[in-house]
Amino acid sequence: MAPALILRDGRVWDGLATEPRPADVVCEDGVVREVTAPRSARSGPEDLEVDLAGCTVLPGLIDCHVHLVWDGSPDPATHVDQDGEQLTTVRAAEHARAYLPAGITTVRDLGGNWDIAVTLARAVDRGHLDGPTIVAAGQTVIMTGGHDPFWGIPCDGPDEVVRGVRGQVAKGAGVIKTAATGGVYGQTHGEEVGASELTYEELAALAHEAHRRGRRVAAHALGEEGVRNAVRAGIDTIEHGVFLADDVIEDMVRRGTVLCPTAEVYRRIADGQAPEYAVRKARDVVEAHRRSVARAIEAGVPVIAGTDAGAPGMAHPSLVDEITTLRDYGLSTLQALRAATSTAADALGRPAAGRVRPGAPADLLLVDGDPFTDLTLLRRPWGVVRHQRLRRP
Ligand SMILES: [Zn+2]
Known part of the structure; x- marks a missing residue:
């Protein structure tokens, strides 16, 4: 299997909930595979793991x-x-x-x-x-x-x-x-x-x-x-x-x-x-x-x-x-x-997008801090995941 991207220990906002919650996000084959309890996602030796303590994971x-x-x-x-x-x-x-x-x-x-x-x-x-x-x-x-x-x-x-x-x-x-x-x-x-x-x-x-x-x-x-x-x-x-x-x-x-x-x-x-x-x-x-x-x-x-x-x-x-x-x-x-x-x-008629949940595209915005308390943090992404690939600005 192709390597997974594991975003560990961030606070995840799924696009709908009233606030972000601590979770790990596992991306495979270009989609979000799993959103699971913090520090619980298992990883293989080939997988890319990113520690996101203090960060918020949002949908792209x-x-x-x-x-x-x-x-x-x-x-x-x-x-x-x-x-x-x-x-x-x-x-x-x-x-x-x-x-x-x-x-x-x-x-x-x-x-x-x-x-x-x-x-x-x-x-x-x-x-x-x-x-x-x-x-x-x-x-x-x-x-x-x-x-x-x-x-x-x-x-x-x-x-x-x-x-x-x-x-x-x-x-x-x-x-x-x-x-x-x-x-x-x-x-x-x-x-x-x-x-x-x-x-x-x-x-x-x-x-x-x-x-x-x-x-x-x-x-x-x-x-x-x-x-x-x-x-x-x-x-x-x-x-x-x-x-x-x-x-x-x-x-x-x-x-x-x-x-x-x-x-x-x-x-x-x-x-x-x-x-x-x-x-x-x-x-x-x-x-x-x-x-x-x-x-x-x-x-x-x-x-x-x-x-x-x-x-x-x-x-x-x-x-x-x-x-x-x-x-x-x-x-x-x-x-x-x-x-x-x-x-x-x-x-847009694309309900799979705009969310972080299993089956959603692995297109994610990673922000250092909590955008719910400061929306302007969105101007300075810590990282962006596109098609499961992590990029840092
Ligand atoms: Zn116009």
Whole structure:
């Protein structure tokens, strides 16, 4: 049998429990084989044993909203335009490589130029690229003239959105991304945050086809009516959710619709780290966004951590900033940690990830100290286990 990795005597947080507990973790064949009483795991002469006294073992973190083609500069789309497809691909690979040293072992890429993110996802799976597992949308399904002008596929009417979904599935997309409303960083003119884009009928057709093909759907949705359309249409995750009416929040709780607020990026854009038109729009919405997210948390909407990394002001990686901002907006420390582990994995339809338990991937974050008392420890991993291999920063 191949050698095991034995993480001995740390405090293990399984992604769900209210606090870490002392345990040994045994990894074999790339998965967690056993979580057992401290100092009880048996080892063979070939096995690698690591003494983790004083450390916490967590699931590898998940960032549910990134854009690998973008670099987090104030106007990242201009760099893609200047660099073209090939150089953007190389830069996107560089962005992807930044995630593992930060303990982020899965990212969901919600839109990019060409098929770059889908290609990178494949490159990671085949071992050509040392990056996190990438669940990639590729191009996004939008209405003509809609949000995501950078990489959207214009689709008008239920038949065309179904074709849009099928096209993305054929290219290998792991998730479908669409836009139910306008956004902040997008068209320089004529795009309004509150304006609905794809209709309820179009979104319902899109969600139905995506689910039929085994894909979850993420909808960019800021304005009240567009969020309502998306939730009613059976969209799985609402991205941003700036204006959330009470009836929509109730509907989300009832259906289990997940909210991915991307809270921090609007604060950064409102701070001025973006083109002037976007700064102005962000300043108009940032307070309403905070209130909506707080109300959704209060009502019990499942919340996941996504950064919009790559977008203006958000470098790769930025996940700990989002985790701390979500806590400022109302999540407890436990809920904020779940938002980047078990709740995130469930939202991505990969419930084996985001947990430390037998059968989970051996993708782990090792922290010196207790992140439950100090979340900022997550910024400085003691070590990261990826596919059972331990790396030290
Ligand atoms: Zn985004």
